[in-house]
Amino acid sequence: MRHTPFAQCAPRALTRLGLALTAFATLGFSAAANAAPTDFPDKPITVVVPFPAGGPTDASARLFARAMGDNLGQPIVVDNRAGAAGTVGSAWVARAGADGYTLLWGGTSTLAVAPKLYKNLKYDAKSFIPVGMALRGPLMLAGRQGLAPNTLPELLKYAKDQALTVGSAGNGSIGHLATEYLKERAHIPLTHVPYRGGSPAITDALGGQIDLVFDTAAALAPYIKSGKLKAYAVTGAQPYAPLPQVALMKSAVDGYEAYSWFGLVAPANTPAPVVQKLSQAFAKAAQSDEVRRELAATGVEPGVAGAAEFAKVIGADFAKWSALITRANVRADD
Known part of the structure; x- marks a missing residue:
């Protein structure tokens, strides 16, 4: 059949x-x-x-x-x-x-x-x-050092008037879909930048070539702990255990959850x-x-x-x- x-x-x-x-x-x-x-x-x-x-x-x-x-x-x-x-x-x-x-x-x-x-x-x-x-x-949204906002609400407000770039592991990756989901639910204009894998996207965020990167929390956590990137939000239903201080995306974007x-x-x-x-x-x-x-x-x-x-x-x-x-x-x- x-x-x-x-x-x-x-x-x-x-x-x-x-x-x-x-x-x-x-x-x-x-x-x-x-x-x-x-x-x-x-x-x-x-x-x-x-x-x-x-x-x-x-x-x-x-x-x-x-x-x-x-x-x-x-x-x-x-x-x-x-x-x-x-x-x-x-x-x-x-x-x-x-x-x-x-x-x-x-x-x-x-x-x-x-x-x-x-x-x-x-x-x-x-x-x-x-x-x-x-x-x-959960996934995590992280930003380059030097990006003006320090909190999720600040970022969402800032993004409405700025041409922020968001890197992911590629077109159709879960990071890309999470970016499109955020654009839709938060009503903010973001420019997606696809890479051939998550590591190159993270590297360019570290180097300041892109503003933000969307990847798994596990992949981004080491760079948050070392202070090389800023964590804005995780996309789970509950705090991310290794970094419980990071905001939940749903706290500022109604109904947002992604795993x-x-x-x-x-x-x-x-x-x-x-x-x-x-x-x-x-x-x-x-x-x-x-x-x-x-x-x-x-x-x-x-x-x-x-x-x-x-x-x-x-x-x-x-x-x-x-x-x-x-x-x-x-x-x-x-």
């Missing part, structure tokens, strides 16, 4: 996406369930991280892989398949066998943004079934008992002392509990960011 890609969903269908994903996560697929092996897993499992090795995304995947492997009695191997903003590795998993032995470490950009942002994407709304959400972290999150998904049609076993191992891993300690050390929040709740997060964020991409006419980098 042909699946309709995220990018071709009608607007009214977006509100149904969360329910559809929840149904997948809760019910699974009965036909596949009948064929599920009772001795799963009986060999190593591969988790594809669609980004380069060595970064925070890779580190979180390896943390959960170790804990899950211990719970399942089989090693879990992390395979980094980077390219095209994470869509290469994601598409590869979507085409993999639906047997529970090849999984994807998916996130906001690959599961909630890419299906709307990219044309001719090789996966869609029905390509994956959620296993569990690992973590979520970058990651979790584990399996190819669609993976047998329901296999998904259930993976979800149980994932939930146990999330509660382990090592995982909780490591997540707390990086300042990120634990993910929502359960595959069905993760499905709701994916659906809600897809609807939110898809609508914004349309309204702001966001285009991906070539």
Whole structure:
């Protein structure tokens, strides 16, 4: 049966996406369930991280892989398949066998943004079934030293009459979308400057070539702590633990909230008992002392509990960011 890609969903269908994903996560697929092996897993499992090795995304995947492997009695191997903003590795998993032995470490950009942002994407709304959400972290808006405003209210007032530039990791990145969301909700004119990754954007903010940078709080926190950049706001629902003094964006911009999150998904049609076993191992891993300690050390929040709740997060964020991409006419980098 042909699946309709995220990018071709009608607007009214977006509100149904969360329910559809929840149904997948809760019910699974009965036909596949009948064929599920009772001795799963009986060999190593591969988790594809669609980004380069060595970064925070890779580190979180390896943390959960170790804990899950211990719970399942089989090693879990992390395979980094980077390219095209994470869509290469994601598409590869979507085409993999639906047997529970090849999984994807998916996130906001690959599961909630890419299906709307990219044309001719090789996966869609029905390509994956959620296993569990690992973590979520807020974004942060930071500015160069020497920028006149020192507080969020001052910045918002200042930005109304100034041509401020905001750097992000690229067109269609979560930092770009957060910038467009701020422009829309705060009614301020900002000029987005796309970079090929977050590090170059931060470097230019440090050097004063741009006024502001929007990235994850974890990426910007070291520069705030060292005094090299000014923190104006974080986009979470609660204060960012490593820098609790930083204002919440929603304190000055009504309804503003944005997160970058990651979790584990399996190819669609993976047998329901296999998904259930993976979800149980994932939930146990999330509660382990090592995982909780490591997540707390990086300042990120634990993910929502359960595959069905993760499905709701994916659906809600897809609807939110898809609508914004349309309204702001966001285009991906070539």
